[in-house]
Amino acid sequence: MSVHNLNDVLTGKTRQHLIPLVNELSSNHYLQADVATAFVQLQQAAKNVGFNLQPASTFRDFERQQQIWNAKFNGERKVHDDDGNAIDLSSLNEWQKCQAILRWSAIPGASRHHWGTEIDIFDPDLLPQGQKLQLEPWEYQTGGYFQRLANWLLANAEQFGFYFPFMDREDKKIGIEPWHISYFPLADHYERLVSPQILQQAWQNENVAGKDCLNAHIDELFEHFIL
Numbered sequence: 001m002s003v004h005n006l007n008d009v010l011t012g013k014t015r016q017h018l019i020p021l022v023n024e025l026s027s028n029h030y031l032q033a034d035v036a037t038a039f040v041q042l043q044q045a046a047k048n049v050g051f052n053l054q055p056a057s058t059f060r061d062f063e064r065q066q067q068i069w070n071a072k073f074n075g076e077r078k079v080h081d082d083d084g085n086a087i088d089l090s091s092l093n094e095w096q097k098c099q100a101i102l103r104w105s106a107i108p109g110a111s112r113h114h115w116g117t118e119i120d121i122f123d124p125d126l127l128p129q130g131q132k133l134q135l136e137p138w139e140y141q142t143g144g145y146f147q148r149l150a151n152w153l154l155a156n157a158e159q160f161g162f163y164f165p166f167m168d169r170e171d172k173k174i175g176i177e178p179w180h181i182s183y184f185p186l187a188d189h190y191e192r193l194v195s196p197q198i199l200q201q202a203w204q205n206e207n208v209a210g211k212d213c214l215n216a217h218i219d220e221l222f223e224h225f226i227l
Contacts, residue, residue: 012062012114073209
């Protein structure tokens with residue numbers, strides 16, 4: 001893979017590294033081939049002990065991440081605190097607003113979901129009737145309806161190459177994500193390659209809300225908010 005193509009993989013500007021994940025709930029999931037194979041094996045192991053392990057989100061391209069980011073920055077989509085409560089962004093300056101969003105959402109070009117190695121998981125059979133999936137920590141923690149699934153994954157995911165990058169990261173200012181699993185053999189390599197230069201190049205000619213502010217704080221962005 002050329003450097004240019006690899007940069008596109010890192011920043012969500014290509015789909016050439018992906019295959020569709022065959023899934024009975026949705027055909028709109030894409031992963032790298034090795035990741036898809038490992039996830040299907042993890043699904044089967046989960047099924048053997050009574051869980052219906054399914055992806056809520058897999059690959060997201062730059063454009064989709066940009067839509068999410070811009071909607072949050074412009075107040076068109078909820079930005080929540082650690083307890084799931086909506087934050088009023090109107091009283092914050094641009095950098096404070098960016099930091100509030102970055103707690104739970106990646107900036108376009110810096111989402112691990114661009115790589116085809118990341119999966120947000122849940123079990124639709126454990127979701128109470130009429131309850132919409134939130135992807136918030138309480139759902140997976142003590143008393144949450146996915147607690148047993150989360151505990152099983154913590155004990156078993158590593159056998160299949162997966163780990164939890166957003167757990168116990170005291171070095172970062174990002175929230176914990178017990179639903180987010182990552183395929184270590186590939187993701188560990190990509191994580192080391194992402195740089196400010198690659199990200200800023202991906203932002204050129206793109207409408208990223210707050211881009212000037214993000215460029216001005218690029219070092220803080222990488223130190224505190226990018227994995």
